[in-house]
Amino acid sequence: xxxxxxxxxxxxxxxxxxxxxxxxxxxxxxxxxxxxxxxxxxxxxxxxxxxxxxxxxxxxxxxxxxxxxxxxxxxxxxxxxxxxxxxxxxxxxxxxxxxxxxxxxxxxxxxxxxxxxxxxxxxxxxxxxxxxxxxxxxxxxxxxxxxxxxxxxxxxxxxxxxxxxxxxxxxxxxxxxxxxxxxxxxxxxxxxxxxxxxxxxxxxxxxxxxxxxxxxxxxxxxxxxxxxxxxxxxxxxxxxxxxxxxxxxxxxxxxxxxxxxxxxxxxxxxxxxxxxxxxxxxxxxxxxxxxxxxxxxxxxxxxxxxxxxxxxxxxxxxxxxxxxxxxxxxxxxxxxxxxxxxxxxxxxxxxxxxxxxxxxxxxxxxxxxxxxxxxxxxxxxxxxxxxxxxxxxxxxxxxxxxxxxxxxxxxxxxxxxxxxxxxxxxxxxxxxxxxxxxxxxxxxxxxxxxxxxxxxxxxxxxxxxxxxxxxxxxxxxxxxxxxxxxxxxxxxxxxxxxxxxxxxxxxxxxxxxxxxxxxxxxxxxxxxxxxxxxxxxxxxxxxxxxxxxxxxxxxxxxxxxxxxxxxxxxxxxxxxxxxxxxxxxxxxxxxxxxxxxxxxxxxxxxxxxxxxxxxxxxxxxxxxxxxxxxxxxxxxxxxxxxxxxxxxxxxxxxxxxxxxxxxxxxxx
Amino acid sequence: xxxxxxxxxxxxxxxxxxxxxxxxxxxxxxxxxxxxxxxxxxxxxxxxxxxxxxxxxxxxxxxxxxxxxxxxxxxxxxxxxxxxxxxxxxxxxxxxxxxxxxx
Numbered sequence: 057x058x059x060x061x062x063x064x065x066x067x068x069x070x071x072x073x074x075x076x077x078x079x080x081x082x083x084x085x086x087x088x089x090x091x092x093x094x095x096x097x098x099x100x101x102x103x104x105x106x107x108x109x110x111x112x113x114x115x116x117x118x119x120x121x122x123x124x125x126x127x128x129x130x131x132x133x134x135x136x137x138x139x140x141x142x143x144x145x146x147x148x149x150x151x152x153x154x155x156x157x158x159x160x161x162x163x164x165x166x167x168x169x170x171x172x173x174x175x176x177x178x179x180x181x182x183x184x185x186x187x188x189x190x191x192x193x194x195x196x197x198x199x200x201x202x203x204x205x206x207x208x209x210x211x212x213x214x215x216x217x218x219x220x221x222x223x224x225x226x227x228x229x230x231x232x233x234x235x236x237x238x239x240x241x242x243x244x245x246x247x248x249x250x251x252x253x254x255x256x257x258x259x260x261x262x263x264x265x266x267x268x269x270x271x272x273x274x275x276x277x278x279x280x281x282x283x284x285x286x287x288x289x290x291x292x293x294x295x296x297x298x299x300x301x302x303x304x305x306x307x308x309x310x311x312x313x314x315x316x317x318x319x320x321x322x323x324x325x326x327x328x329x330x331x332x333x334x335x336x337x338x339x340x341x342x343x344x345x346x347x348x349x350x351x352x353x354x355x356x357x358x359x360x361x362x363x364x365x366x367x368x369x370x371x372x373x374x375x376x377x378x379x380x381x382x383x384x385x386x387x388x389x390x391x392x393x394x395x396x397x398x399x400x401x402x403x404x405x406x407x408x409x410x411x412x413x414x415x416x417x418x419x420x421x422x423x424x425x426x427x428x429x430x431x432x433x434x435x436x437x438x439x440x441x442x443x444x445x446x447x448x449x450x451x452x453x454x455x456x457x458x459x460x461x462x463x464x465x466x467x468x469x470x471x472x473x474x475x476x477x478x479x480x481x482x483x484x485x486x487x488x489x490x491x492x493x494x495x496x497x498x499x500x501x502x503x504x505x506x507x508x509x510x511x512x513x514x515x516x517x518x519x520x521x522x523x524x525x526x527x528x529x530x531x532x533x534x535x536x537x538x539x540x541x542x543x544x545x546x547x548x549x550x551x552x553x554x555x556x557x558x559x560x561x562x563x564x565x566x567x568x569x570x571x572x573x574x575x576x577x578x579x580x581x582x583x584x585x586x587x588x589x590x591x592x593x594x595x596x597x598x599x600x601x602x603x604x605x606x607x608x609x610x611x612x613x614x615x616x617x618x619x620x621x622x623x624x625x626x627x628x629x630x631x632x633x634x635x636x637x638x639x640x641x642x643x644x645x646x647x648x649x650x651x652x653x654x655x656x657x658x659x660x661x662x663x664x665x666x667x668x669x670x671x672x673x674x675x676x677x678x679x680x681x682x683x684x685x686x687x688x689x690x691x692x693x694x695x696x697x698x699x700x701x702x703x704x705x706x707x708x709x710x711x712x713x714x715x716x717x718x719x720x721x722x723x724x
Numbered sequence: 725x726x727x728x729x730x731x732x733x734x735x736x737x738x739x740x741x742x743x744x745x746x747x748x749x750x751x752x753x754x755x756x757x758x759x760x761x762x763x764x765x766x767x768x769x770x771x772x773x774x775x776x777x778x779x780x781x782x783x784x785x786x787x788x789x790x791x792x793x794x795x796x797x798x799x800x801x802x803x804x805x806x807x808x809x810x811x812x813x814x815x816x817x818x819x820x821x822x823x824x825x826x827x
Contacts, residue, residue, distance in 0.1 A: 111776025124801025132809020154800035167774030307741035614753030
């Protein structure tokens with residue numbers, strides 16, 4: 057069929073071609089051809105393999121390849137750009153699993169020719185199973201996290217470190233046992249025992265390693281997993297003695313590793329630290345060392361919806377309320393905020409407000425859950441009203457304070473047919489004159505139905521821990537009674553108040569040079585098209601617009617570039633950190649969309665924080681900055697951003713799409 | 725194949741790959757990664773060999789080889805085809821045209 061010499065030459069040529077293909081991917085103009093060249097290399101490699109190994113006539117191979125190609129083609133065609141991170145992670149896992157299967161089959165001598173080097177084959181086959189399973193399980197966990205099937209937060213088990221070490225030792229041990237195959241060591245040299253060990257320990261290690269990686273460490277994790285998939289392939293290639301698999305696997309392994317290093321540098325994290333599981337979230341508690349943090353201690357949330365009433369009127373509403381109803385939910389139980397609720401009620405009552413509690417029958421996690429908690433905080437039980445006895449009173453109520461309740465007051469239950477909550481009895485909270493909602497986030501409740509209340513104008517949304525937001529509400533009341541000029545007395549609040557609007561629109565209109573800084577928030581809100589529209593509007597009035605892309609903005613390497621390319625932004629407007637960082641000081645306007653840590657000036661001097669020393673975009677040097685972030689919470693690293701408190705910063709909280717629409721309106 | 729050669733090939737290709745990737749700008753990091761991701765599906769070749777050999781050898785290994793080897797072929801092919809597919813789609817989006825058209 058094919059002589060050995062020709063085969064080797066072809067393998068070398070294909071390896072060089074794939075290196076050339078990868079190098080072609082370093083320029084946009086040649087990258088499409090580079091990708092095609094790479095796919096050609098694999099196709100040619102498959103054909104050469106069929107010929108060289110004399111298995112051309114095996115029909116099943118073509119059937120399997122056809123099935124895989126069809127699935128792959130549909131997948132590639134169907135997947136949306138927003139789903140790219142999880143798709144990459146999942147595909148990567150498939151490659152890893154394939155490597156593990158090849159290793160396992162080689163180990164049990166199925167589909168392999170006799171070899172002169174049995175020990176080498178056994179050891180590499182076992183290693184391929186271990187690395188392949190780590191890749192597979194790790195990738196699937198990462199994909200699950202990115203797809204939000206799993207919590208984005210790092211999940212840390214009890215004794216996680218110990219478990220990880222045990223699993224690593226177990227994995228290494230199974231590879232060591234592979235040396236003993238064929239010798240008389242009883243169970244330890246049994247092929248199936250070794251196969252099981254390597255399979256189990258590899259899988260569990262993949263799980264232990266990936267489960268504690270938090271959302272923002274994903275760029276590092278994904279590139280590391282890509283590298284691992286390459287290494288798994290290379291090792292499987294060693295087991296079956298196929299040089300093409302070894303060389304291409306090696307190329308992928310090393311380039312993935314380099315990409316991982318680039319990501320680590322950009323996130324100011326060492327690979328060893330990530331592997332040891334010290335994610336930035338763990339380091340979060342030491343965060344408030346920044347000078348500004350002490351002056352504004354992790355302030356709870358301000359109205360998130362752009363159209364929410366300014367803070368000044370919240371104090372006003374609280375003071376003017378004659379009749380108030382408090383609606384507690386499971387969030388109050390979670391935050392253990394019943395005492396703060398009681399304090400707020402006392403305060404309202406001391407100013408003459410009539411305060412009642414509306415208790416939905418299924419609020420909380422057990423029947424009467426809320427009643428128990430409020431009783432614990434010494435709330436008189438005759439203030440607690442059941443749904444039927446209070447529901448008609450909401451329309452004559454000035455103020456409703458919701459603490460961690462969602463589904464039980466979701467107006468969608470009335471008319472959203474087909475949703476799980478349709479027809480469920482709800483509290484008529486939406487009929488009240490003003491509503492303050494202290495929920496942890498804007499996510500739909502357990503039923504998964506978005507709450508239209510969050511978008512209503514009369515609603516003030518206070519996101520974050522209920523304890524803190526309630527403390528804030530009370531401070532607001534005190535402030536307002538002490539000094540009528542509430543907003544100015546509390547500099548931590550910067551909202552799009554009407555007077556602020558004119559300033560911002562003037563700044564937008566007069567800007568000569570603008571830089572747009574996108575972050576993961578843009579990806580989440582899918583706001584890249586709005587960003588593009590804003591850039592177009594700015595350019596139409598003669599403003600020079602550029603984009604500054606931090607290497608780890610987003611969830612995978614180059615995430616922002618892909619999204620902006622999707623919105624048809626010319627790639628020569630996208631600048632890397634080094635080529636644009638000196639220009640910020642001569643820039644009139646910076647628009648930040650959902651980025652935080654990558655522009656946190658605290659990285660320069662806040663020693664001891666996880667981001668200290670991380671390269672950041674010098675956004676703070678610009679003349680004016682508009683930040684469209686979802687909330688004021690610190691970023692993933694947990695370090696509060698002093699930018700938020702700067703005078704030249706306009707903070708627009710809430711969904712980036714809406715904030716950008718607001719900016720566009722100001723501009724036009 | 726002598727193990728020494730295999731390890732050498734691995735080291736050399738790793739080293740060269742490392743050098744080449746250094747030049748890729750962060751603009752193209754995602755397509756680069758998805759492209760390499762697809763390339764990592766190269767163990768498709770290994771899976772193809774196991775399916776082929778187990779088919780030819782017949783006997784007890786036939787069924788296991790076809791089922792698991794076949795599964796590996798399918799998985800690796802999905803990895804390769806979808807990987808190159810999404811890379812291609814992404815690269816097509818990177819657009820160099822200057823935006824003077826609508827001024």
